[in-house]
Amino acid sequence: GEDVEQSLFLSVREGDSSVINCTYTDSSSTYLYWYKQEPGAGLQLLTYIFSNMDMKQDQRLTVLLNKKDKHLSLRIADTQTGDSAIYFCAETFSGGYNKLIFGAGTRLAVHP
Amino acid sequence: DGGITQSPKYLFRKEGQNVTLSCEQNLNHDAMYWYRQDPGQGLRLIYYSQIVNDFQKGDIAEGYSVSREKKESFPLTVTSAQKNPTAFYLCASSSSGRVNTGELFFGEGSRLTVL
Secondary structure, three states, X not given: OOOEEEOOEEEEEOOOOEEEEEEEOOOOOOEXXXXXXXXXXXXXXXXXXXXXXXXXXXXXEEEEEEOOOOEEEEEEOOOOHHHOEEEEEEEEOXXXXXXXXXXXXXXXXXXX | OOOEEEEOOEEEEOOOOOEEEEEEEOOOOOEXXXXXXXXXOEEEEEEEEEXXXXXXXXXXXXXXXXXXXXXXXXXXXXXXXXXXXXXXXXXXXXXXXXXXXXOOEEOOOEEEEEO
């Protein structure tokens, strides 16, 4: 079945780069997503990548996709305290309309 | 401003009571979803609706019910049959346009606590 896995916790120093990793199982996923959730709030889309791309860059964010290994990563350059949040990786569910399968989320803690 | 509104933000319920969580969107989206979030488990799909008057069970539908009488509204009822209802509930919607990245737009969530 479909599954998305992420490590649960990452701690980085302010100003360093953060790399959050994700593995997924559905090779037919059309899009893969990174969502951000701040405490007590809903999820906001950070970025997404189409499955025929290897890399996408958007300001401080870089997404890398390795389709062979079914591995997705999100790199945040110059991490700031405002980046502290939970980051969810998600893939489209090939068997259903606009259904997304989410990972458990990686809690990013940024310390001075 | 367009968006999704969930209410109430916090809700307390006694065991054996049914409660209904409201979700309204003014994005003109066809599809709407309810997810449940528990610590360390990510989001799990409860119900989804692709169009008015139609909805399908997700992965954890037992103990929940929904209706979709209007395009902009998708209320979720947590019934007394739900064994462990304390959780954070998230409503989402998505477009069904031709150029469709499948992006979900989320509300701010409703936290239900059973006393």
